[in-house]
Amino acid sequence: PAVEAVLNGEKPYTSGAEWLGRYLLKDRWVIAVAGTHGKTSTTSMIAWILDSAGLFPGFLIGGVPQNFGNSSRLGKAPFFVLEADEYDTSYFDRRSKFLHYQPRTLVLNNLEFDHADIFK
Numbered sequence: 001p002a003v004e005a006v007l008n009g010e011k012p013y014t015s016g017a018e019w020l021g022r023y024l025l026k027d028r029w030v031i032a033v034a035g036t037h038g039k040t041s042t043t044s045m046i047a048w049i050l051d052s053a054g055l056f057p058g059f060l061i062g063g064v065p066q067n068f069g070n071s072s073r074l075g076k077a078p079f080f081v082l083e084a085d086e087y088d089t090s091y092f093d094r095r096s097k098f099l100h101y102q103p104r105t106l107v108l109n110n111l112e113f114d115h116a117d118i119f120k
Contacts, residue, residue, distance in 0.1 A: 015090040021100035032084035032101050035109030039083045047081045057081055
């Protein structure tokens, strides 16, 4: 019944990426890591470097880094490091997830054609 109410337009809805950008990241210094390969490792390293400097950043990582033991943390610093996935946001929003994050700093590891099912 809940899903039907959303699909029938009776209840508002949003994607996770849009919600993240709109509510959680809006006042943060977003460091977004993008690229075809190495996003998880690079995101983990940046979060670890900031954490080791005593800055306690927030982060959202696609895998579970060994040094943190979990894939996300809200953090206390203005910095929020995240893996900026280029795959589509949801079935109702075909834009890339990273378009919702509005990064202040972008790290682009590499670039090659990927996700042929989404991009032409």
